[in-house]
Amino acid sequence: MTRLVELSHRITEGMLTYPGIPGPRLGAHLTREASREVYAPGTEFHIGSIELVANTGTYLDTPYHRYPDGPDLSGVPLEAIADLPGVVVRAEGLRSVGRDRFAGCDVRGRAVLVQTGWDRHFGTEDYFHGHPYLEAGAAEWLVAQGAALVGIDTLNIDDTPPHGERPAHTLLLGAGIPIVEHMTGLAALPDTGFRFHATPPMVAGMGTFPVRAYAVVDG
Template sequence: MTRLIELSHRITDGMLTYPGVPGPRLGVHLSREASREVYAPGTEFHIGTVELAANTGTYLDTPHHRYPDGPDLSGVPLEAVADLPGLVVRAEGERSVGADRFTGLEVRGRAVLVHTGWDRHFGTEAYFHGHPYLEPEAARWLQEQGAALVGIDSLNIDDTPPRGERPAHTLLLGAGVPIVEHMTGLSALPDTGFRLHAAPPMVVGLGTFPVRAYAVVEER
């Protein structure tokens, strides 16, 4: 038997994901009322619109987000973002997550998800300040050991701001390792024994986009 676990935040009108990034604007292209003039009696539809920054909600970073010549959303293969064997690393209560947290773990070919518990602050001002992040040495270790994808339930996988440096992004995306930020629900996952799905739409020229991340847990 299998069980599905939601790992994404809902996207709502005006929500804030990251300081300075505008919230999404949800609208209507064709209302149900207006559609009654287009379709046969008794038939109606709703066609909505959405205007959003690509870094909204739970989203995936591709190499193109950091490097102009890196694969974008349409260039990253499905195998890199879907049906990946998963591993959760518990780091609740830690501000900086060091390489020692990963020592001895087999991460090659796996989606490594860092559970900090920071998602409990999502949607509040507290979420934007003092968030957990990966130390550069940890990102380097994951890159060198062949992690397939790295996710975190925090504002950013790197410390912010300072000086705008992003070593974890630079190391992981430079090695072709996608990143999923602003995850949630990692506390419900087992440490192993699940598969991660976090595929974005194939938008040419974009490096990031929201995903419906979820885990398929194998139960016996």
């Protein structure tokens, strides 16, 4: 028997995901009250609206996010972001996650999810400061070993210094490896023995978008 594990943060009105990025605004294109004027008595509907920046909540980075000629949300194949065998790399308590943390891991063709435990700070000011990140050497190793996708439960897969370098994004997306950031719930997963899914809508001309990331755990 399988079980499903939620790996996404809930999107709510005004929530802050990243410093400087405004929170989403939720509204209604058609309220239930207004719909009563359109439909038969006793029949009503709600049609919602949302305004958000694509980097909100738990979201997917496609190569187009970093490279103008890379595949965007509509160009990344389902095989790259859905029904992937997964592996969790435990890195709780570490500020930087180096390639040594992946020693002995079979990552080829897998979704590699890095659990740092930083998700416990999501929704607080602490989330924005001193977050764990993936070292460039670890990203190079993941590319060389053929990882299919890389996810992490922190503010950013890279360190976020003022000079703006992003080596993990550059290496992984340059190799066509999608990234999922701001994950949560990775502690509930086994190290292996699950399938990972993180699918956004097929929006042409966009490189990032929120996903409902989840895992299907065997047995």
